[in-house]
Amino acid sequence: MFDRRLLQNFDWALALMTYVLAGIGLLTIYSAMAPTVQGGATAFVYRQALWFAFGSLALVVAFIPHYNWLDRWVWVLYALCIFLLIWVLFFGKTVSGARRWISLGPFTLQPSELVKLAVIVVLAHLYSESARESGLSLGDLVKPAIFVLLPFVLILLEPDLGGALMLLLIGGSMTLFVKVRRRAFAWLVGFGAAAAPLAWFLLKDYQKQRIFTFLNPDRDPLGAGYHIIQSKIAIGSGGLTGKGYLDGSQKALAYLPEQHTDFIFSVFAEEWGLAGSSALLFLFLVFLGLGLNIAFRSKDPFGTVLAVGVVVMIFWQAFINVGMVMGLMPVVGVPMPLVSYGGSSVLTTMIGIGLLLSVGMRRFMFE
Amino acid sequence: MNLYLKTGWNDWYRRRVPGVFLLLLAAFCILFLRLFQLQVLGGAQYHRLSENNAIRLQALAPHRGLILDANGYCLADNRPSFDVCIVPWYARHSQTVLPLLSEILSIDGDRLAERVNQGRRSAPYSPVCAREDIDRDLLAVIHARLPELPGVILNVRSQRHYPQDGAVAHLVGYVGQISPQEIADGRFPHRRSGDLVGKYGVERAFDAMISGRYGGRQVEVDAKGQVVSVLRTVPAEPGSDIRLTLDMRLQNRARQLMGDNTGAVVAVDIRTGGILAMVSQPDFNPNWFVDGMSTDQWNFLAQDPARPLENKALLAYPPGSVYKIVSAMAGLEEGVITPQSTFFCSGFLEFGGRDFRCWKKGGHGRKALVAALAESCDVYFYELGLLLGVDRLAWYAHACGLGSVTGLGFDNESPGLVATAAWKRARFNESWMSGETLSVVIGQGFNLVTPLQMAFLTAAVANGGILYKPQVVARITTPWGGTEESFAPVVRGRLPVSPQNLEVIMQGLWGAVNGPAGTARAARLADVPFSGKTGTAQVVGRGDRETFLNRIYDRRDFQNHAWFAGYHVGQDGEGIAVAVFVEHGGGGSAVAAPIARDLIAEYARRAGPVAAAGADVPDWRE
Numbered sequence: 001m002f003d004r005r006l007l008q009n010f011d012w013a014l015a016l017m018t019y020v021l022a023g024i025g026l027l028t029i030y031s032a033m034a035p036t037v038q039g040g041a042t043a044f045v046y047r048q049a050l051w052f053a054f055g056s057l058a059l060v061v062a063f064i065p066h067y068n069w070l071d072r073w074v075w076v077l078y079a080l081c082i083f084l085l086i087w088v089l090f091f092g093k094t095v096s097g098a099r100r101w102i103s104l105g106p107f108t109l110q111p112s113e114l115v116k117l118a119v120i121v122v123l124a125h126l127y128s129e130s131a132r133e134s135g136l137s138l139g140d141l142v143k144p145a146i147f148v149l150l151p152f153v154l155i156l157l158e159p160d161l162g163g164a165l166m167l168l169l170i171g172g173s174m175t176l177f178v179k180v181r182r183r184a185f186a187w188l189v190g191f192g193a194a195a196a197p198l199a200w201f202l203l204k205d206y207q208k209q210r211i212f213t214f215l216n217p218d219r220d221p222l223g224a225g226y227h228i229i230q231s232k233i234a235i236g237s238g239g240l241t242g243k244g245y246l247d248g249s250q251k252a253l254a255y256l257p258e259q260h261t262d263f264i265f266s267v268f269a270e271e272w273g274l275a276g277s278s279a280l281l282f283l284f285l286v287f288l289g290l291g292l293n294i295a296f297r298s299k300d301p302f303g304t305v306l307a308v309g310v311v312v313m314i315f316w317q318a319f320i321n322v323g324m325v326m327g328l329m330p331v332v333g334v335p336m337p338l339v340s341y342g343g344s345s346v347l348t349t350m351i352g353i354g355l356l357l358s359v360g361m362r363r364f365m366f367e
Numbered sequence: 368m369n370l371y372l373k374t375g376w377n378d379w380y381r382r383r384v385p386g387v388f389l390l391l392l393a394a395f396c397i398l399f400l401r402l403f404q405l406q407v408l409g410g411a412q413y414h415r416l417s418e419n420n421a422i423r424l425q426a427l428a429p430h431r432g433l434i435l436d437a438n439g440y441c442l443a444d445n446r447p448s449f450d451v452c453i454v455p456w457y458a459r460h461s462q463t464v465l466p467l468l469s470e471i472l473s474i475d476g477d478r479l480a481e482r483v484n485q486g487r488r489s490a491p492y493s494p495v496c497a498r499e500d501i502d503r504d505l506l507a508v509i510h511a512r513l514p515e516l517p518g519v520i521l522n523v524r525s526q527r528h529y530p531q532d533g534a535v536a537h538l539v540g541y542v543g544q545i546s547p548q549e550i551a552d553g554r555f556p557h558r559r560s561g562d563l564v565g566k567y568g569v570e571r572a573f574d575a576m577i578s579g580r581y582g583g584r585q586v587e588v589d590a591k592g593q594v595v596s597v598l599r600t601v602p603a604e605p606g607s608d609i610r611l612t613l614d615m616r617l618q619n620r621a622r623q624l625m626g627d628n629t630g631a632v633v634a635v636d637i638r639t640g641g642i643l644a645m646v647s648q649p650d651f652n653p654n655w656f657v658d659g660m661s662t663d664q665w666n667f668l669a670q671d672p673a674r675p676l677e678n679k680a681l682l683a684y685p686p687g688s689v690y691k692i693v694s695a696m697a698g699l700e701e702g703v704i705t706p707q708s709t710f711f712c713s714g715f716l717e718f719g720g721r722d723f724r725c726w727k728k729g730g731h732g733r734k735a736l737v738a739a740l741a742e743s744c745d746v747y748f749y750e751l752g753l754l755l756g757v758d759r760l761a762w763y764a765h766a767c768g769l770g771s772v773t774g775l776g777f778d779n780e781s782p783g784l785v786a787t788a789a790w791k792r793a794r795f796n797e798s799w800m801s802g803e804t805l806s807v808v809i810g811q812g813f814n815l816v817t818p819l820q821m822a823f824l825t826a827a828v829a830n831g832g833i834l835y836k837p838q839v840v841a842r843i844t845t846p847w848g849g850t851e852e853s854f855a856p857v858v859r860g861r862l863p864v865s866p867q868n869l870e871v872i873m874q875g876l877w878g879a880v881n882g883p884a885g886t887a888r889a890a891r892l893a894d895v896p897f898s899g900k901t902g903t904a905q906v907v908g909r910g911d912r913e914t915f916l917n918r919i920y921d922r923r924d925f926q927n928h929a930w931f932a933g934y935h936v937g938q939d940g941e942g943i944a945v946a947v948f949v950e951h952g953g954g955g956s957a958v959a960a961p962i963a964r965d966l967i968a969e970y971a972r973r974a975g976p977v978a979a980a981g982a983d984v985p986d987w988r989e
Contacts (some may be wrong), residue, residue, distance in 0.1 A: 133379060177383060236413025249417055270417075274406040278399055285395050289388060296384040304380045308387060317709040319394050326401045 008053040011294060011360040017287045018338065018353050022052050022346075025264070025339035026279065031246050032260040032267045044341060051343040055350030062354025066362055070355075071302055074125045078147070078218060081118040084111035085154040092158075100158050110344035112155045112163035117351060119167060120174070120309035122147050127178040128301035135179035138187055144175060162332035166316060173312040174305065227263070231325045235269040235277075242273030262333055266325045284318050294360035303359040310352040317345075419481065423588050428625065429579030430846070431527060432606030434539055434569060436615040437641075437841060441530050443541050448526035449506050451519065452494035453479075453567030455487035458518025458594075468516055471508060471969075472498045492593035494520060500658065527563070527657045531615070533650040534622055537678035538642075538839065540568020541653035557581075566656070568678075569609065569839060572776045575842055578604035584827040605846045612641030612841045620969045621646045624962040629673045630929075630949040631680035633822035634966060637934060637942045639856040640826070640835025644966070645819075647679040681775075682816035683783040684948060686954065687902030688743045688886075690934045692828065692872060694751055695740055697763035699868040703754040706871045711733045712746035719802045723749050726903070740875025741882045743901060745809050753810030757799055760808060761787040766863040767824050767834070769816050774836040774859060783820055786813035811905055818948045821932045824862075825899070826944035828876070829934035832862040832869055876900055880933065880960075887931065890960035899933020899945075899963060901955035926951040929961035935967045943970045 026045050033041035070077070084102065088111050092099040101108040126144050130136070148171040153163040180188070234248065243249065248270035261266075282308040288311050295307035314337050321336040323329045335342050337349045379765030405413065428503050434443035451472060458464050465483060469476035479497055486495045498518075501509070506521070513519065522964055527542050529535075543566040545558050557580065564578070566569035582603030587595045621632040621644045634644040649671070655664050698704040714730035715722045725731065725745040731738075739747035752760065764770055777945035786807055788799035806812030819837065827834040836857040843852040862869065880883040886901040905927050929952030936942035945963045952958035 041749055177387060232405060233413050233416045236409045237417035238406055239410040239414060240407065249421060274402055277402050281395055281398055292384050292388050296381055301380050315391055322398050326405060328401055
């Protein structure tokens with residue numbers, strides 16, 4: 001099964017970047033958990049490392065076969081994910097009022113994460129066939145729209161605003177990538193504008209609160225705005241060079257909520273300052289650039305769109321997470337890929353990277 | 368599947384990829400700019416905010432100085448007050464602690480549970496106070512059962528306490544929370560909102576000295592409120608203790624003698640101006656202000672017609688005949704009369720078409736000054752008043768310390784009133800009528816004096832004419848016993864009278880108590896020689912008072928005020944001056960004089976105000 005050419009074209013840089021980012025994540029998680037967990041911080045690091053081990057396994061499994069097996073099994077995969085989404089709505093584990101997880105023994109699985117990949121594959125499949133130079137027409141958009149909106153609604157019901165939003169963004173970006181006709185685009189925008197008020201009513205109160213708080217965090221410094229204010233203080237107080245590894249005072253005193261998950265970037269920024277934070281952002285940019293390079297060099301549309309989809313998935317998560325902790329957008333509970341603590345996110349991202357590697361490896365191979 | 372060979376197609380897709388990259392680049396630039404904004408532009412501010420988040424200032428309350436009497440009896444101290452609190456974090460595992468605690472403390476269990484749950488979410492290490500200031504029995508119960516009450520702690524606070532209850536309420540005063548007005552005025556420069564400051568009496572006048580200084584601790588706390596470390600501690604400075612001139616035994620005796628009467632007693636040391644006793648009735652228990660009072664107690668304080676919160680020793684009333692001391696002094700010094708001058712009293716004087724009556728219906732007959740004073744002949748003084756005129760009389764009154772505050776230093780002292788023609792013109796836009804002088808000269812009419820002023824005037828008569836400034840604090844001591852400040856007597860002025868004339872007046876006052884027809888004769892003592900003057904100040908005209916209907920109803924508030932001002936001088940020149948005022952007490956000789964007599968007797972029969980070591984002096988540390 002293995003061809004020498006596969007290894008030749010293996011994108012070592014991308015793989016390296018993956019583990020560099022993972023390593024940064026592990027170090028920062030340790031720092032984030034150290035003060036509050038009193039010696040149990042290493043447990044978190046081990047667990048995350050374990051997830052990376054699984055992730056690496058999944059990554060390898062993802063790039064071993066030619067990626068067009070996805071093309072063949074796309075509907076099965078999609079159906080499976082939809083099934084899991086429905087399953088979680090009825091039988092899922094509830095944590096702080098949200099049913100997003102399925103228990104599998106000691107581990108929990110978040111279907112909303114996996115479904116992102118499924119949607120990417122579905123859209124890659126559809127667009128690799130139907131895209132035109134003049135762009136997609138409104139009629140062309142119907143099918144993709146259904147396949148995106150179905151899981152979107154299911155995720156929204158959990159409720160998981162962040163996850164649903166992510167689906168829309170990924171789907172939207174991929175659609176725009178394959179070009180949409182101007183008229184269709186106008187229709188889309190119009191539809192979105194009309195749907196927004198409706199969506200507003202469907203939002204739960206706390207979700208509305210989130211948006212209000214985003215617009216004015218000082219309005220509620222002890223409640224919803226608290227996280228953002230504390231996050232900004234943590235980031236801002238890092239200054240140019242940061243307070244030093246393990247020395248972040250905001251983090252140490254547990255003023256930051258969710259320091260090891262959503263707000264991991266704040267911890268990092270407090271300890272490494274502008275220098276460190278911009279370096280991390282730069283690393284991400286390079287990482288994504290490598291992914292896009294794979295898309296660029298891919299020889300077939302499916303591969304290109306698939307690669308773009310994975311890149312876009314990672315991009316949006318990173319962008320929204322960092323933007324959120326810096327107060328640029330409402331808090332929506334999106335973790336930072338590879339860096340944040342959290343098994344499902346790691347798993348999904350690693351699978352995605354595996355797919356990227358798969359596309360990259362096979363740019364000269366046709367089956 | 369056959370699309371894969373359509374490389375032409377793929378070029379179209381591929382060409383769009385760099386565009387994507389550019390968009391990503393732009394997005395990351397936005398993020399970078401935001402980072403720059405937060406970390407570089409706002410860096411200093413956020414750094415400061417991160418510091419402020421974590422650091423809290425805990426105030427350390429100072430020990431408030433004690434207030435002691437001249438012999439060391441404690442009049443105001445601090446007692447421990449125990450609060451029962453519960454720390455939500457430590458109580459979180461127990462289902463039983465809240466119901467049990469509520470039961471022991473007899474408080475609403477649901478309310479407590481609500482507050483504790485809220486505390487657990489927001490600040491789990493901050494104690495929630497379940498009940499404040501529990502008594503010792505309850506304290507013992509809780510303490511014994513602490514093992515069953517996880518998370519429950521006992522906080523100790525220092526609470527002001529007045530061991531003598533109401534005995535010195537008006538003089539010592541009480542403390543309370545500083546009001547926004549007081550903060551704005553800057554009256555208490557080192558205090559902030561929430562601090563206790565003196566509100567009344569000595570507590571207020573000497574607050575700066577006994578309050579001490581707050582200390583503080585700078586602690587670092589985490590988001591739950593748990594103290595992580597103590598950065599700096601500045602200890603609190605305890606307040607100094609105050610020793611008053613007051614003699615608690617005289618004070619208690621005076622209070623006992625006043626009984627249920629409304630009014631005031633002021634006793635003064637004639638050689639120093641030190642206040643030995645100051646009683647105002649009705650009194651109140653200052654502990655109510657500190658411990659919290661019931662609605663009934665508040666209603667009593669605020670609405671009782673006898674107005675317990677007033678210090679009647681500092682309020683101004685018509686003096687009645689005790690004013691004749693001033694009139695006599697003015698007459699002698701101005702030369703309009705001599706000790707030998709006489710006037711005939713037939714029971715009334717006709718003037719301006721009116722009959723001005725003397726209290727003795729049949730009249731006193733022909734009397735000279737000494738007898739006129741002793742027997743308090745109104746007609747004699749009417750004649751004197753006509754010769755003097757109101758303005759000259761007023762001058763002497765002022766020189767005797769009337770009509771202005773004495774310098775005691777309390778906020779609530781009234782200056783009294785000394786009427787002059789100019790005053791009346793300014794006040795009523797009318798000119799003075801001579802007939803009004805007749806009222807003024809015998810202590811009726813517009814003039815008003817306070818018992819404090821009367822006491823000091825009397826003291827000046829007793830000690831040869833020195834008018835002292837009232838002194839209530841003898842010395843201020845540091846908490847470790849050393850003297851911080853000692854207060855020497857301060858002379859305010861001298862009475863405008865020659866020694867000879869003063870002697871004449873003293874004879875008159877002697878006669879009032881000891882003479883055959885003295886108005887206070889019934890009050891004389893065989894073993895303790897003292898002198899004084901009675902006074903009966905009319906509240907309503909006699910005609911009104913004695914109408915048939917009013918006599919039937921015996922309206923107390925139509926009764927005259929009773930005054931007595933007297934003094935006793937001992938062997939070596941030390942002595943006591945006493946002013947007694949009984950609101951609506953009726954006759955001065957009947958009501959006020961006996962009180963003064965017994966108080967003077969109390970004073971004189973002991974070794975003097977400042978006790979040397981003696982078996983009957985209890986240790987103030989008890």
